[in-house]
Amino acid sequence: xxxxxxxxxxxxxxxxxxxxxxxxxxxxxxxxxxxxxxxxxxxxxxxxxxxxxxxxxxxxxxxxxxxxxxxxxxxxxxxxxxxxxxxxxxxxxxxxxxxxxxxxxxxxxxxxxxxxxxxxxxxxxxxxxxxxxxxxxxxxxxxxxxxxxxxxxxxxxxxxxxxxxxxxxxxxxxxxxxxxxxxxxxxxxxxxxxxxxxxxxxxxxxxxxxxxxxxxxxxxxxxxxxxxxxxxxxxxxxxxxxxxxxxxxxxxxxxxxxxxxxxxxxxxxxxxxxxxxxxxxxxxxxxxxxxxxxxxxxxxxxxxxx
Amino acid sequence: xxxxxxxxxxxxxxxxxxxxxxxxxxxxxxxxxxxxxxxxxxxxxxxxxxxxxxxxxxxxxxxxxxxxxxxxxxxxxxxxxxxxxxxxxxxxxxxxxxxxxxxxxxxxxxxxxxxxxxxxxxxxxxxxxxxxxxxxxxxxxxxxxxxxxxxxxxxxxxxxxxxxxxxxxxxxxxxxxxxxxxxxxxxxxxxxxxxxxxxxxxxxxxxxxxx
Numbered sequence: 001x002x003x004x005x006x007x008x009x010x011x012x013x014x015x016x017x018x019x020x021x022x023x024x025x026x027x028x029x030x031x032x033x034x035x036x037x038x039x040x041x042x043x044x045x046x047x048x049x050x051x052x053x054x055x056x057x058x059x060x061x062x063x064x065x066x067x068x069x070x071x072x073x074x075x076x077x078x079x080x081x082x083x084x085x086x087x088x089x090x091x092x093x094x095x096x097x098x099x100x101x102x103x104x105x106x107x108x109x110x111x112x113x114x115x116x117x118x119x120x121x122x123x124x125x126x127x128x129x130x131x132x133x134x135x136x137x138x139x140x141x142x143x144x145x146x147x148x149x150x151x152x153x154x155x156x157x158x159x160x161x162x163x164x165x166x167x168x169x170x171x172x173x174x175x176x177x178x179x180x181x182x183x184x185x186x187x188x189x190x191x192x193x194x195x196x197x198x199x200x201x202x203x204x205x206x207x208x209x210x211x212x213x214x215x216x217x218x219x220x221x222x223x224x225x226x227x228x229x230x231x232x233x234x235x236x237x238x239x240x241x242x243x244x245x246x247x248x249x250x251x252x253x254x255x256x257x258x259x260x261x262x263x264x265x266x267x268x269x270x271x272x273x274x275x276x277x278x279x280x281x282x283x284x285x286x287x288x289x290x291x292x293x294x295x296x297x298x299x300x301x302x303x304x305x306x
Numbered sequence: 307x308x309x310x311x312x313x314x315x316x317x318x319x320x321x322x323x324x325x326x327x328x329x330x331x332x333x334x335x336x337x338x339x340x341x342x343x344x345x346x347x348x349x350x351x352x353x354x355x356x357x358x359x360x361x362x363x364x365x366x367x368x369x370x371x372x373x374x375x376x377x378x379x380x381x382x383x384x385x386x387x388x389x390x391x392x393x394x395x396x397x398x399x400x401x402x403x404x405x406x407x408x409x410x411x412x413x414x415x416x417x418x419x420x421x422x423x424x425x426x427x428x429x430x431x432x433x434x435x436x437x438x439x440x441x442x443x444x445x446x447x448x449x450x451x452x453x454x455x456x457x458x459x460x461x462x463x464x465x466x467x468x469x470x471x472x473x474x475x476x477x478x479x480x481x482x483x484x485x486x487x488x489x490x491x492x493x494x495x496x497x498x499x500x501x502x503x504x505x506x507x508x509x510x511x512x513x514x515x516x517x
Contacts, residue, residue: 168427171313286324286396293320293400300408304423 005244005251006091009084014076016259017223018042020230020266027270042223046216054212059119067114068210068217074107075221079228083158085251085258087241097145097155100232101138104225108134111218115206122198126205129281133190133202136288137183143295144176147302148236160235169301174236176294179287181233181269185226188273190284200278227262230269234261308348309424312431314341315465316407319431319438322458323403324396327389328381331442331454332374338435339369342461345428349468357476358468364483365464373457373490380494381450384501391447391508399445406437428469436462449500449507453493460486 022039029036038044056064081095081103095103108130115127145160147169152159183190186203196204207218238261242254279287318338325331343366350358394402410433411426418426439458442451460482467474474482501507 168309168313171310175317286326289397289400290320290324293404294317296404297316297407300411304411 002244005086006089009086010080013079013084013227014224016262017227018046018220020227020262021223023263024266024270024273027267028274031271031274042219046220049211049216049219050213052212054214057118057120057209060117060209063110064114064117064209065214067110067117068214068221070110071107072217072221072224074103074110075224075228078103078107079224081157082228082231083160083235083241084231085241085254086244087158088243089158092158093156097149097157097160100157100228101142104228105134105138107221107225111206114209118209120209122201122205122208125198126202126208129202130206133183133284133288136285137180137291140176140288140291140295141180141184143292144173144180144298145232145236147173147295147298150299150302157232157235158241160232160239166237167301169298170236172294172298172301174233176291176298177229177233177236179291179294181229182272183284183288184229185222185269187269189276189279189287192278230262230265233265234258237261308345309427311341311345311348312428315345315431316434319435319458320400320403322442322454323399323438325390326392326396328448328450329378331390331451332377332381335454335457336370336374338458338461339365339374342465343370345465346468349472353472355472357479358472361476361479364480368483368487369457369461373487376490376494377450377453380497384498384507389448390451391510393445393447393510399441402441403434403438406441407434410434410437425469428465432462432465432469434462435459435465447508447510449497449509449512452509453490453497456489456493457486 019039019042022037022042025041026036026039078095078100080091081100083089083092112127112131115123115130117123146155148160149155182188186193191202191204192200193204195201196208198205201208203222207215210218238257240254240257240261242250244251315338318334318341321334321337322331325334343362346358346362346365349355350362392399407430411430413433414426414429418429436459439455439460439462441455442458443455446452446455464482497507500512504512
């Protein structure tokens with residue numbers, strides 16, 4: 001029973017992930033007084049990519065072919081390790097937070113290699129920028145989240161925010177993590193998902209050489225990663241998990257609460273993206289400096305016990 | 307509730323430290339003042355003090371609407387390059403602000419009894435705001451940031467008063483508001499004159515006499 005529940009939760013998360021992206025795009029378009037694409041557009045895109053043929057550069061090596069699978073597998077594993085609805089999930093206990101960060105880093109490493117592999121100038125540019133940004137984003141994320149692990153003394157992500165409810169340290173950590181999430185999901189002040197303009201793109205530049213099925217896998221991995229970060233943020237601010245043996249009604253209620261918090265976070269991300277303009281690449285350091293300071297303040301607040 | 311508002315004040319203060327433009331600085335100042343207004347409302351409700359409600363209303367009117375509007379107008383009018391001109395880059399400034407926060411926490415822990423963490427937090431935020439205001443006056447080049455720094459320090463003093471003593475006497479508060487408004491107007495005229503005479507408002511270059 002437990003295994004069935006955990007796997008069905010995992011499969012539902014995978015199915016849900018593109019919807020979150022579609023929801024954000026819809027909110028942004030509606031706020032701009034446009035009708036916008038349907039909420040399910042990411043699914044249509046994925047289906048389109050799966051049907052289409054694929055072009056692979058002659059210069060590309062096996063890394064280029066293997067990368068989509070590595071990235072998707074890494075992201076799926078990381079998602080499997082993240083807490084969602086069911087409490088005391090053995091998968092979560094197996095991985096803990098550091099595993100999530102490093103498994104995601106594996107995927108990113110291969111993406112950067114693949115960007116360089118095809119030999120186009122855009123790919124290399126995208127890889128270098130992605131590495132520059134992730135070298136700042138990872139410590140900021142870790143710092144913010146570690147502040148919350150100080151008290152329980154473990155790095156079990158299920159315990160994020162569970163100790164004594166919502167406190168000052170949680171809010172600081174959530175702010176720091178939110179800024180990191182904006183960067184990690186390649187959203188507006190850092191990157192722009194909507195354009196393919198050479199000066200602004202980072203994530204898109206790396207995957208520019210991909211087409212067809214490989215592109216579909218990489219896009220799906222990006223959706224999953226976004227959902228994973230939203231889940232962690234939701235866990236910090238409004239932790240709610242329920243034991244698998246609690247019966248149908250508590251499970252359903254907790255699932256609804258989970259969906260609500262994911263979509264509220266997605267809505268906030270969409271609104272924030274509407275409100276701000278793209279940042280110059282070298283101002284990114286100031287941006288992450290602020291995120292890191294939020295993390296340090298979270299640690300100070302956690303030590304003060306407030 | 308009060309603690310979360312104080313958190314807003316601290317974050318607005320940090321936003322001021324990273325601001326590179328006059329408009330961003332003034333916007334963060336307005337945000338900080340808005341959180342201060344909320345804090346005063348909370349204090350007023352706790353103490354049941356009618357005068358504090360009036361003070362908070364005045365605070366909203368002057369510091370959230372009027373003074374930011376004045377400063378933005380003068381910044382538009384003198385048409386200077388919007389850049390603040392940093393003596394210290396953003397990372398070092400942030401580090402300095404962190405040190406300020408830590409120092410004020412150490413200080414307020416000494417002053418306030420340990421049983422009262424909310425007051426210690428409020429006092430920490432207040433001293434941080436004062437120190438950062440001083441920092442803005444010293445380490446930013448443009449004369450406009452000196453004005454904003456002064457206002458920020460005044461916000462800090464206000465926060466100290468309202469967190470320790472539940473606000474200053476009403477007439478003192480009133481006088482301070484008028485004082486601040488007048489000083490902003492005078493400083494703005496002053497900045498305007500400096501710009502007319504020297505064609506810049508760079509405080510770093512204002513070390514020679516010119517007739």
